[in-house]
Amino acid sequence: MVATTPATTPTTAVACTGVKKSFGSGDARVQVLRGVDVSVAPGEITLLVGPSGCGKTTLISIIAGLLAPTAGDVRIFDHRLGDLRGDALVAFRARMIGYVFQQYNLLPALTAAENASLPLLVQGRRRSAAIREAREMLAAVGLGEKADARPAQLSGGQQQRVAIARALIHRPRLLVCDEPTAALDAESGRTVMELLRRVSLDADRAVIVVTHDSRVYGYGDRIIEMGDGRVTGVSTAAAFRESHA
Numbered sequence: 001m002v003a004t005t006p007a008t009t010p011t012t013a014v015a016c017t018g019v020k021k022s023f024g025s026g027d028a029r030v031q032v033l034r035g036v037d038v039s040v041a042p043g044e045i046t047l048l049v050g051p052s053g054c055g056k057t058t059l060i061s062i063i064a065g066l067l068a069p070t071a072g073d074v075r076i077f078d079h080r081l082g083d084l085r086g087d088a089l090v091a092f093r094a095r096m097i098g099y100v101f102q103q104y105n106l107l108p109a110l111t112a113a114e115n116a117s118l119p120l121l122v123q124g125r126r127r128s129a130a131i132r133e134a135r136e137m138l139a140a141v142g143l144g145e146k147a148d149a150r151p152a153q154l155s156g157g158q159q160q161r162v163a164i165a166r167a168l169i170h171r172p173r174l175l176v177c178d179e180p181t182a183a184l185d186a187e188s189g190r191t192v193m194e195l196l197r198r199v200s201l202d203a204d205r206a207v208i209v210v211t212h213d214s215r216v217y218g219y220g221d222r223i224i225e226m227g228d229g230r231v232t233g234v235s236t237a238a239a240f241r242e243s244h245a
Contacts, residue, residue, distance in 0.1 A: 012075075013174060013206030014040035014063055019072035021058050032058045034229035035072070042077075042173075043203040045196060045219055047237075048210045050226035056210045057178055059226070063208065064176045065093045077173055094123055098167030100177040104159045106151040106166075112138055113147040116165040123170065137165040141195055157188025164195060175199060177209045181216055193219040217241060 021033040033055045040046045048056050061067040062074060065081055074081045076096060084092050098119075106115045117134035121127065135147045141161045151159055160180060167175060177196065181189035193216045200207040200221075209220070217223065223240040225233040235243065 011041065012039050013042040013077055014038065014208070015073075015075045016059070016063065017073045019059070019062060019074060020070045021055070021062060021067065022070050032229055033062075033069070036226075036229070036231055038224060038231060040206050040208060041222075042206045043200065044221035045200040045207045045209060047217065047220035047223045048208060048226065049212070049217075049223055050232070052212075054226045055229045056226055060176050060178060060208060060210055063174075064097050064099050065089055066099070094119065094170065096173050098170070098172035098175045100160075100163050100167045100175070100180050102179040102182055104151070104163045106159055106162060108151050111148050111150055112143060112154065112162045112165075115151070115162055116169055118166060119170040134165070134169060137169045138162070141165050141168075142191075155188065157184050157191055160184060160188070160192050161195065164192070168199065173205050175205065175207045177207070179210055179212065181211065181213045186215060189213065189215060 016036055016038040019033055019036040019038075020031070022029055022031045024030055036055070036059060038059070048060065050056055058067065062069050063076070065084070079092065079096070081089070081092075113131050113134040116137055117127075117130035120130035120133060135144065138144055138147050141164055143158060143161050143165070146154060146158060151162070154162065164180075175196070180192050180196070184192065196207055196209065197219050199205065209216070217237050217240060220237045223235055223237055224231060225235075225240075
């Protein structure tokens, strides 16, 4: 009988080493990231904070495989993004990563269920099965009764929850959110962050949230501060609040 080793959850969900990113060339060259070292643990919400223009959105776009770094290494659950090209990178992102945009990016002509089903349709799932799973996911985020509504019929908080359902429907191991509460009132923002908190409790999943919203700092397990394209500090939410009181 051959002994088998039980699968274990990696201790690091995201590892960035020496990540740099510049745009343009010559005198017009702009260095946005200047050698970022970041690690994100599974089973946690990691908040990425800092002033506008410090490189937060660029960093998460690189982590999500939407941008390639100029230099450095990015690993997602032990997979090196730099080794993936073209269709292989698209397939990896479709399987492993969910992205929640600040402006929701819902298609206005589609219902909530149709919007949420899109990642499954891209993967080639039959439409009927994809819509059925989308309805189940919308129910899980508290929008079961809104499955047939179009974006214009939904509040901002409801649209953001549709966007989260869309990002989660293919069960990604990494969920990346860019300012998910920026356009929401306090109550809607709490609803969205409580949903992300529940998602992050899965020991095999990690959640990264870029935010300027101090109201949500308490939802983070760790807070990574950025400034001028670099990481300037890493702390727990409690320590961060105390140091910024």
